[in-house]
Amino acid sequence: MNKDGNYLKSQDLLPISHQNRNIGPFGFSVIWIGMAIVLAAFAMGGGGVQSLSLPMVILATLIGSVAIGIFMVIIGDIGVEHGLSFPVYMRAPFGTIGTHIPSIVRGVTAASWFGINTYFGSTAMNGILTLLFGYDNWFICFLIFAAVQLFNTSLGIKSIERFADLAAPVIILISCWMYVTLADQAAENGKDIWNWVETPVTGGAAFTAFMVVVMSNMGFWGTLAADMPSLSRYFKAPANERNWFKRNKTQLAGSLIIMPIFNTLMVVIGAVSYIALNNYDPVFALQEAASGFVLGILLLMIVLAQWSTNTSANVIPAATIFSNVGGPKVPFWVGVLVAGIIGILAQPWNLFDVLSTALLVIGGILSSIVGILFADYYMIRKRRVNVYDLYEMNGQFKYMKGFNLAGLISWIVGGIIANLLPAYSSLVGFVAGAFLYYLLAKYWWFAKYKQAELEDPSDEKYLGITVGRDWDIAVDEELGVIPETVNEQI
Incomplete structure (x- = not known):
């Protein structure tokens, strides 16, 4: 802890400087290929074709994927512009202490997804060991797989990007093979995958089923949309560039582009698997469709896919949040360990039956946060942020004993409204959260607690990379921390 007792200046959460951002467009695209291989996508496909034709499931998935992708890019600008992580910026709309409440909810959600994907990968690992040695113990595989992933994440963001480079082409190959094999198997059973529907629905019921697929996709990736700054602060970006798109x-x-394409491909594979085998689990499908050496290689690819997904999409966001909550005494690697423990204690092997319902609920809760971030960053502050005060215990973001009631009220009410309309939860949550926060913050809260960037809306003072600024946050010399080297910690 710093000599002034400031627990907000955790070394793993300081802004990332321009020269230390090392992920480019290709590197991020490769990471996305790995992140898209998740059990939720297969489940959404399997659930979708129970009521809709495969073309309609594909259309709904593309709409949901592009919509949440837009949210990701919009919120990701916080990390690109200022080098800030999600839990640090959340101090603005929620307060220096209030930030912990929604952040922990997001962190526990990410850790639980880590557990789910680890379980999925461990069943494939168990299949390999059974095939090679006759060893059958999925729980031991689960523990080993969890430990290996957590160790990989603790090594840093660059090691994750290198691993994604290896996993991506493998994932593309397995995806193509699985589609062709499962489609052939469905044809052998007399089923046309493009026209088959288990229980066709029409009219209003069809539209509701369509929107459930849209919202389920948004709900799953809503976790990353809210937390995109934790990853985007490592993205390469030109200094002094005022064009938002450039x-x-x-x-x-x-x-x-990459996420919608590969997310849709995974949904299709889950749908075709359900049509062919009445089961959307690709591990089950592979064991039915292949054997011997080919089966072993394909199962290994499943393991690699889950590994790549978990590190980028789940462990990094959760660990960053837990590090923020704990302050300087909880470094990033401890946050990684906490995320792993929560993922195991969540007992992911018992969560599959409620997966689709959970995605809609989570979507409403998290999209409300995304709406609040949008309103605070774009509509109110207009991208200008008093970053120095984000790290000060008694600065402008202390508000009322560390809480911004405008943010907390908007989040709670927005989440409730969203879940009253579960078929539209992600969109309703975003709109409700943004609308409520804008009104409460602009006309009530910030009238009581003045914000420097609103009183003096100066680009030179409160913008980051757009004006060529690196936010240099002073910390205790005892920590031996220089902001420019912090990115090696994650």
């Missing part, structure tokens, strides 16, 4: 070019291809 400054955010690292994000655009990955979130608006």
